Amino acid sequence: MRDVLVYSESYKAWSPGVEYAARLATAFDAHLTGIWICPSPSAAIPAFEAPDLLALLFETTRQLEDEAFAAGPSFVDCVHKLGVHKASWQVAEGYVPDTLALASRYHDLLVIDRSNETAWGSLSAVGNIVMGSGMPCLIVPPGQLNLPALDTVAIAWNGSAEALHAVHAALPLLARALRVVILHGEQQQPMSMLSWRPPFDLASYLLRHGIASESKRLNEGNEDIGAALLTAAGRAGATLLVMGAYGHTRFSEWVLGGATRSVLEQATIPVLMLH
Template sequence: MRAKTVLSIIGINQDNADLRSAIELCRAAGAHLSVLVTALAIAPVGGYGEVSSSAWAEEREREVQSLSQQVATAKTLLQSSNISFDVDSLLTEYGWVDNEIGERARYADLTLVGGGLLAQNDMRWRVLDGALFHSSAPILITPRGRVATLQPRVVLVAWDSRNEASQAVRAAMEQLTAAENVHVVIVDPRASTRGNGEEPGADIAAFLARHGVNVSVDILSGGGRTVAEVLRQHAVDISAELIVMGAYGHSRMRERIFGGTTRSMLEAAPVPLMMTR
């Protein structure tokens, strides 16, 4: 994936670590950085169909001011960065976050979500839902203390022979071909034509090798652990700088329920995580 437009989503109650990481990634990639400062609008105290209280109006005004201040802070930092950028703000209701984020992410090659936003429990899942399931662009999750990069030396690919994993591999092909080592990891594979193939991992390894990827296949046993636990530990063991995997979920009315492994990895990825649905 060659990123020429990167969308970075930040909240109003976080420091500049996520934004600085996005700046460095865009500088290295020669990409335009589009920053979206996002805040959840506080609902009226008495409900949406009733007259708003003065206390609610004052709180909403404080929220608008915080949003404006964060936008100004972001612009100041970006103006000294010597990269191409734009900054926009979004004050939205909880129920519309996913749609709003999805609409912005459709015009980016990659959506960045950093540890500062992930720490905001009131909005992180709606933002991730919008970025993953309302847009076809991949997302890059960067935990606190880690540096976002599109030039990883060691990559872990979580493989389960499903379409979502295949889409993730294709989205990350530029990163995979440039990496020094790519580990295709399969946890407790089922060797069958309808499972992971007669020789699990052989097909995806051959596919990647034809693209010039330096690939190896790691077959791992769960040993009573979840798939996410196995992947996280192996990423640490091989000193991976990026995990590539497909995102899974299913719709329940307007809420997107993330699959267990997807949610667990999003909650506690030890290194940057690139996901595509």
């Protein structure tokens, strides 16, 4: 994990997500790139002709982007004070989820704040980023949080491909954790060829990577699986939850609920997600 990208919603003040990303980059001696994205003025162009309004929109956009570019030294200075030795600053223009999904592919990890204050920061938009990037996304909850000491990392495990992808992406973090707890949920079974499925034991896999772990059975009952995951992670004292995203279709996850949505709504600790 040598190249971390963090999205900053503001170029005038740095969010908890920026601090979290800086501490994480320091721990891995990684390069940290900060990015601010200006909404494209073309998205606000009215259907009727309004040349004066259009000119104003483009002029406002240019001013914002000039201010954002000028904030680069402030970002670099901020993260340097937090221990980051290699940092850079980028400014882009476009729809935030789409632009972040693209930019994240050029890095090892994307760190974003979960924000309820902007339209793009809605849960569906965060979901678009996780789905669209195909890269590990570390989502930092609002408010106060534990910085990445990685004392205890919990893994949401149901045997799915999404969960295994998330574990692969989290290996550098798991290797640094003092304690790893596997939260076992209901194992997903493929629709066909059940007898031909090769066996897999996550604890043994982690041990081959030098990572000792312990397992706890998730008592789901009739409780929402996402809430059950967060309760179990809290009881384990986890400071980070690793999980796959969208075990079902994306449509059913957002319309009907699902663990992904519940965790994004309720998590008070950072969550590393990967689809």
